[in-house]
Amino acid sequence: MAEHDNIVGTSPLRKEGRAKVLGQAKYIDDLSLPGMWHGATVRSVVARGRIRAIHFAPEIDWSEFAIVRASDIPGENTIVHLTKDHPCLAAHEVNHPEEPILLIAHREKAALLSGVGGVRIEYDELPGVFTIEESEKAVANNDVERIVWEGSDYGGTANCFKQYVLHSGEASETEDGLAAAFASADYIVEGEYHTGAQEQLYIEPNGVIAECEKDKQGNVISVCVQGSMQCPYYLVHALTLIFNLPEEKCRVIQTETGGAFGGKEDFPSVIGSHAALLAMKCGHPVKMVYDRAEDMAATTKRHPSRTRHRTAVSKDGKLLGCEIEVALDGGAYATLSPVVLSRATIHAPGAYKWHFVRVRAKAMATNLPPHGAFRGFGAPQSLFALERHMDKIALVVGLAPEELRRRNFLATGDRTATGQLLTEPVDMQHLLTRALEESDYHAKLARFAEDNRGSAIKRGMGIATFMHGSGFTGSGERRLNSLVQVELLPDGRPQILVSSTEFGQGTNTILCQVAAQTLQIPYEQVVIAQPDTQIVPNSGPTVASRTAMIVGKLVERASTQLLETLRVDGGLPLNHTAEQFEQAAVAYLDKHRSLRCSVRYEPVRPVDWNDELFHGDAYPAYAWAVYVAEVAVDMNTYTASVTRFDALQEVGRIMHPVLAKGQIEGGVAQAIGYALYEKCVWKDGRMMNNQMTNYIMPTSADLPEIHVHFEEVPCVHGPSGAKGIGELPMDGPAPAILNAIENATGLSFHSIPLLPEDIFERVSGFTEPEHGGSSELDPDRLGEFLPEVNA
Amino acid sequence: MKAMVQLTVNGQQHRIDVPPMKRLLDVLREDLHLTGTKEGCGEGECGACAVLIDGELVNSCLIPALQINGARICTIEGVSTEGGLHSIQQCFLENGGAQCGICTPGMILATHHLLDKRPTPTLEEIQEGLAGNLCRCTGYMRIFEAVQKAAEARDAL
Numbered sequence: 017m018a019e020h021d022n023i024v025g026t027s028p029l030r031k032e033g034r035a036k037v038l039g040q041a042k043y044i045d046d047l048s049l050p051g052m053w054h055g056a057t058v059r060s061v062v063a064r065g066r067i068r069a070i071h072f073a074p075e076i077d078w079s080e081f082a083i084v085r086a087s088d089i090p091g092e093n094t095i096v097h098l099t100k101d102h103p104c105l106a107a108h109e110v111n112h113p114e115e116p117i118l119l120i121a122h123r124e125k126a127a128l129l130s131g132v133g134g135v136r137i138e139y140d141e142l143p144g145v146f147t148i149e150e151s152e153k154a155v156a157n158n159d160v161e162r163i164v165w166e167g168s169d170y171g172g173t174a175n176c177f178k179q180y181v182l183h184s185g186e187a188s189e190t191e192d193g194l195a196a197a198f199a200s201a202d203y204i205v206e207g208e209y210h211t212g213a214q215e216q217l218y219i220e221p222n223g224v225i226a227e228c229e230k231d232k233q234g235n236v237i238s239v240c241v242q243g244s245m246q247c248p249y250y251l252v253h254a255l256t257l258i259f260n261l262p263e264e265k266c267r268v269i270q271t272e273t274g275g276a277f278g279g280k281e282d283f284p285s286v287i288g289s290h291a292a293l294l295a296m297k298c299g300h301p302v303k304m305v306y307d308r309a310e311d312m313a314a315t316t317k318r319h320p321s322r323t324r325h326r327t328a329v330s331k332d333g334k335l336l337g338c339e340i341e342v343a344l345d346g347g348a349y350a351t352l353s354p355v356v357l358s359r360a361t362i363h364a365p366g367a368y369k370w371h372f373v374r375v376r377a378k379a380m381a382t383n384l385p386p387h388g389a390f391r392g393f394g395a396p397q398s399l400f401a402l403e404r405h406m407d408k409i410a411l412v413v414g415l416a417p418e419e420l421r422r423r424n425f426l427a428t429g430d431r432t433a434t435g436q437l438l439t440e441p442v443d444m445q446h447l448l449t450r451a452l453e454e455s456d457y458h459a460k461l462a463r464f465a466e467d468n469r470g471s472a473i474k475r476g477m478g479i480a481t482f483m484h485g486s487g488f489t490g491s492g493e494r495r496l497n498s499l500v501q502v503e504l505l506p507d508g509r510p511q512i513l514v515s516s517t518e519f520g521q522g523t524n525t526i527l528c529q530v531a532a533q534t535l536q537i538p539y540e541q542v543v544i545a546q547p548d549t550q551i552v553p554n555s556g557p558t559v560a561s562r563t564a565m566i567v568g569k570l571v572e573r574a575s576t577q578l579l580e581t582l583r584v585d586g587g588l589p590l591n592h593t594a595e596q597f598e599q600a601a602v603a604y605l606d607k608h609r610s611l612r613c614s615v616r617y618e619p620v621r622p623v624d625w626n627d628e629l630f631h632g633d634a635y636p637a638y639a640w641a642v643y644v645a646e647v648a649v650d651m652n653t654y655t656a657s658v659t660r661f662d663a664l665q666e667v668g669r670i671m672h673p674v675l676a677k678g679q680i681e682g683g684v685a686q687a688i689g690y691a692l693y694e695k696c697v698w699k700d701g702r703m704m705n706n707q708m709t710n711y712i713m714p715t716s717a718d719l720p721e722i723h724v725h726f727e728e729v730p731c732v733h734g735p736s737g738a739k740g741i742g743e744l745p746m747d748g749p750a751p752a753i754l755n756a757i758e759n760a761t762g763l764s765f766h767s768i769p770l771l772p773e774d775i776f777e778r779v780s781g782f783t784e785p786e787h788g789g790s791s792e793l794d795p796d797r798l799g800e801f802l803p804e805v806n807a
Numbered sequence: 808m809k810a811m812v813q814l815t816v817n818g819q820q821h822r823i824d825v826p827p828m829k830r831l832l833d834v835l836r837e838d839l840h841l842t843g844t845k846e847g848c849g850e851g852e853c854g855a856c857a858v859l860i861d862g863e864l865v866n867s868c869l870i871p872a873l874q875i876n877g878a879r880i881c882t883i884e885g886v887s888t889e890g891g892l893h894s895i896q897q898c899f900l901e902n903g904g905a906q907c908g909i910c911t912p913g914m915i916l917a918t919h920h921l922l923d924k925r926p927t928p929t930l931e932e933i934q935e936g937l938a939g940n941l942c943r944c945t946g947y948m949r950i951f952e953a954v955q956k957a958a959e960a961r962d963a964l
Contacts, residue, residue: 036905037897037908045845046842220845275907308850520907521906675903678906681948684946686946708847708848708852716937716950716951
């Protein structure tokens with residue numbers, strides 16, 4: 017029916033939205049099982065050391081508690097990610113503050129506080145390293161006492177989880193080309209840029225409920241964990257090793273998830289394994305839900321980074337060559353750092369056409385809790401550096417920031433830094449033109465320059481132009497080998513079976529739109545199953561901006577298969593009505609009992625990617641964007657605020673305009689927090705401000721109007737032409753905002769978060785400009801930046 | 808030690824025997840099984856546990872049970888009408904005001920409170936009125952739109 021041809025591209029109501037606005041949606045802490053106990057974690061209070069003794073307070077009746085130690089683990093003591101360096105429970109030594117050592121459970125939740133407090137652990141403390149620089153120094157000095165990580169079967173060297181080198185061409189040719197470029201360059205521009213850790217701050221903390229089934233001899237025969245998470249099959253994998261059980265005996269169910277942003281990608285493997293061990297020990301279901309302070313102190317955050325740029329530029333602003341060094345702080349264990357590093361590496365040269373590129377990247381070990389996935393996954397770090405550096409180059413060459421970018425944009429038919437041929441349309445020139453128009457960029461620049469004179473409020477405009485790869489890197493999607501099914505329910509409604517999870521972004525809704533449009537039936541008629549690994553196949557993790565494009569395409573293919581089957585074998589006529597579909601489905605089920613169509617991932621085009629050389633087709637597709645920030649810096653209070661934000665992007669076909677806008681606005685808001693508000697304060701590896709009271713995320717009163725604009729260019733890789741959208745908006749705002757602050761004040765900042773005290777210190781001359789700072793404050797202009805009383 | 812507390816929740820009277828310092832949040836969730844009220848931070852910062860006590864917007868994680876003796880409380884479960892969604896809920900649903908949904912109950916109660924005091928709020932008043940309720944998903948823009956639409960819907964009544 018024609019009316020169902022356009023379901024993709026409209027905004028039907030969010031599938032689970034009604035339950036959410038009614039307060040009826042059940043999150044993990046809203047659930048309770050009969051006889052359920054409650055679990056808690058006893059954590060390390062030191063950053064690094066050997067465990068000497070564990071004491072249990074005699075005034076506590078420990079017989080009422082279940083206690084799990086490392087030695088109770090029936091299988092391997094590991095939280096598996098890419099390698100097995102990360103223990104489930106520390107057995108002999110600890111490598112970061114808050115590292116789990118013991119687990120306790122009690123029938124009364126109220127007993128846990130005194131239980132955790134009643135365990136005293138003695139340590140022989142060892143020296144730790146807490147920054148990228150300290151970790152590097154230990155390696156450089158061969159300071160064996162401070163080599164805190166030794167390497168693993170996944171690779172890595174002392175204190176370094178992973179290194180990559182990306183060359184834009186064959187290595188020796190690229191090196192020769194770089195040498196020549198730097199020799200002939202009119203300008204060589206260098207800079208160093210830093211980004212801080214960022215807490216995901218989903219409003220629902222991590223939590224699970226675990227059950228464990230044992231045989232008569234007390235051996236574990238199956239485990240089941242339900243909870244708040246992004247990737248049920250990651251937890252299945254972790255449980256198989258912890259319990260030495262086959263996959264089908266480790267069942268994982270995702271419950272309604274109150275925000276994730278990457279923070280529930282790898283971490284549920286930890287809390288899920290812990291709760292399952294306690295369930296094994298006490299013989300009851302066990303709930304573990306962290307409180308906010310524990311969640312902030314102990315779970316993963318965005319990797320802090322340091323990026324160095326050295327660029328050869330011609331006097332007409334052509335980018336001749338670049339040498340980029342990216343370093344991430346991975347924390348105490350490898351977890352996902354090698355993959356985060358990979359995305360950081362590939363995004364480091366950005367949306368530009370370079371003659372020669374070399375990126376060296378590494379993820380260093382420190383004695384912080386392991387850093388992990390967070391929306392953007394390495395790209396926000398390296399794009400912050402690049403987009404700040406582009407403004408610096410523009411200043412040196414004497415071009416407007418937009419003009420320098422214009423002269424170097426990648427376009428259709430060009431090759432990216434990894435040598436990927438851009439076969440699909442790319443039009444950054446047009447995106448830039450439109451974004452500058454939408455934001456009234458030039459008129460405002462002129463007006464602000466005029467108004468700023470003599471005003472304590474300095475206004476400015478800044479841009480960032482960038483891209484984000486959709487889907488897993490390189491051969492990743494091929495390795496994931498995702499499986500998707502669409503089946504018929506007994507009443508004839510189609511049901512989508514995927515392990516892809518809903519945590520606010522709209523997975524349920526967009527996948528049902530794709531199925532409805534393909535099956536030519538109303539959206540309301542399509543059902544999506546709760547992700548339960550006993551029922552749904554492994555459609556891969558819900559990460560990497562892959563769900564709409566990759567999983568959506570699989571849903572489209574499976575739906576097509578189901579439709580064809582009903583046409584051939586169910587008597588479904590062409591141009592069917594919803595009723596005819598239902599009748600055909602029921603008739604088919606009467607005859608054949610069931611219908612389930614399965615499809616596996618197939619690349620739309622062959623992927624040519626070399627993992628060793630880091631060369632080739634890095635991503636199936638890229639989303640492209642130009643963001644414009646308008647800021648005001650109050651030189652009396654040193655507060656910088658964003659006064660308007662324009663986000664223009666090309667993300668393929670827009671599947672659901674309301675959800676798509678929500679994704680961009682939410683990402684921009686998080687990125688404004690990343691740039692100007694959210695600072696993790698560390699002391700000896702421990703987060704000191706692990707409360708919402710003193711870790712500040714933007715409130716409704718802090719944010720400007722965020723204007724979202726789309727260019728729609730259908731992409732062959734996604735259903736109806738969609739590409740990835742979720743992570744993109746995290747990449748651009750921070751550099752655009754700091755570029756705007758430089759435009760407003762003449763002050764060049766190279767680190768985020770940028771807080772009022774940082775601006776104050778710079779203006780007051782308490783600190784030297786940061787590494788790579790170019791535009792030092794002109795002493796003649798100092799009066800402009802001091803509070804009026806002093807001026 | 809326990810105390811007898813009498814309260815009216817969503818129009819229904821309850822007498823409960825609870826420790827006097829038990830948080831209203833836990834009374835609602837554990838004793839009355841009203842799990843629509845969420846805990847986000849436990850320190851009065853995020854507003855996920857917001858409820859109306861005698862018409863005032865309050866973070867229920869900060870209120871000891873003893874303090875609510877005799878109070879009339881409205882939780883998210885009390886917002887919907889017999890006919891279905893309240894217009895505020897409908898507007899949140901239609902305008903993308905709920906993403907992950909964990910802040911939504913508190914946000915809807917804050918909107919309820921705001922529109923009672925300011926039936927036709929300006930954008931600035933909406934921003935101020937919701938500033939005690941954190942949302943990490945939406946960037947608040949869809950929520951502002953939902954509130955504006957809810958105000959218009961109310962106006963039309």
